[in-house]
Amino acid sequence: MTDLRSEWEAAFGRIYRKTFAELAHIPSRILNLRERGELRNTRAVQEVLGAVRAGKRTVLLLGRPGTGKSVAAAEVLLAPVHRLQDGGPHFVGEWITAREYCEASYDHDQRGRVRDVQRALYLVVDDLGLEQPHDRQRIEGLISSRYDDDAQVTLLTTNLTGLEFQEAYGPRVLSRLREVGAVVACSEVVRPGERQNAPSGAEERS
Numbered sequence: 001m002t003d004l005r006s007e008w009e010a011a012f013g014r015i016y017r018k019t020f021a022e023l024a025h026i027p028s029r030i031l032n033l034r035e036r037g038e039l040r041n042t043r044a045v046q047e048v049l050g051a052v053r054a055g056k057r058t059v060l061l062l063g064r065p066g067t068g069k070s071v072a073a074a075e076v077l078l079a080p081v082h083r084l085q086d087g088g089p090h091f092v093g094e095w096i097t098a099r100e101y102c103e104a105s106y107d108h109d110q111r112g113r114v115r116d117v118q119r120a121l122y123l124v125v126d127d128l129g130l131e132q133p134h135d136r137q138r139i140e141g142l143i144s145s146r147y148d149d150d151a152q153v154t155l156l157t158t159n160l161t162g163l164e165f166q167e168a169y170g171p172r173v174l175s176r177l178r179e180v181g182a183v184v185a186c187s188e189v190v191r192p193g194e195r196q197n198a199p200s201g202a203e204e205r206s
Contacts, residue, residue: 024077024093024094024095025094025095025096026074026077026078026095026124027095030070030071030074031074033070033071034071034074034075038071039066039067039068039070039071040068040071041067041068041069041071041072041186041188043188044061044067044068044069044072044184044186045072045075045076047182047184048061048072048073048076048155048182048184049076049079051181051182051184052076052153054182056180056181056182057146057147057149057150057152057153057154057180057181058143058146058147058153058154058155058156058177058180058181058182059153059154059155059156059181059182059183059184060156060157060158060165060177060181060182060183060184061073061155061156061157061158061184061186062158062160062161062162062165062183062184062185062186063159063185063186063187064159065159067186067187067188068186069157069158069186070126070127070157072186073095073124073126073155073157074095074124076122076124076155077093077095077122077124077155078093093120093121093122093123093124094116094117094120094122094123094124095123095124095126096113096117096123096124096125096126097125097126097127097130098125098126098127098128098129098130098131098135098139099127099130099131099132099135101114101117101125101131101138101139101142102131102132102135102138102139104117105138117142118142118145118146120152121151121152121153122152122153122155123146123152123153123154123155124154124155124156124157125139125142125143125154125155125156125157126157127157127158127159128156128157128158128160128165128169129158129159129160129164129165129168130159133168136168136169139169140169140173143156143173143177144176147176147180154181156177162174162183162185
């Protein structure tokens with residue numbers, strides 16, 4: 001009976017996660033990488049979850065392309081699926097890129113999407129720095145508006161280094177992030193089947 005129940009929960013857990021991933025607008029390319037175990041950065045996931053559990057409501061993942069930032073963010077975004085409330089899974093999350101958010105904020109027909117992003121309990125804003133420079137105030141406004149809500153968790157990813165991020169958004173934004181949130185540097189990725197603490201020759205660096 002226990003084995004059957006475990007199999008049932010595992011099967012339906014996968015269905016719930018797939019459904020929530022679609023509702024949250026997580027890109028299929030990120031989900032495919034996650035399912036195949038590619039670009040998996042277990043250390044980054046653990047650091048982000050640890051920061052959130054410690055009360056940090058905003059976490060910035062820094063790292064060059066290919067270091068598993070987006071896959072790690074997807075792992076964290078789907079983590080609330082495992083929490084059961086009122087006898088069933090509870091999840092309210094959204095995924096959007098910085099460029100998509102800025103473009104949607106100009107589009108009258110996208111008001112509902114923008115509102116969902118602003119109100120999401122769990123939000124990933126992917127690829128900060130790829131939006132137009134003149135739109136960065138919109139991203140700053142979105143991040144700032146979520147600082148004071150203890151119920152909201154915001155995950156940010158960027159290919160920029162800390163210095164580049166500071167130059168793009170100003171020292172005040174990065175300083176505020178470090179003050180009320182956490183910054184996680186992603187520098188290594190483990191290929192499928194390899195251990196996280198593999199020798200340096202087996203690590204994939206960008």
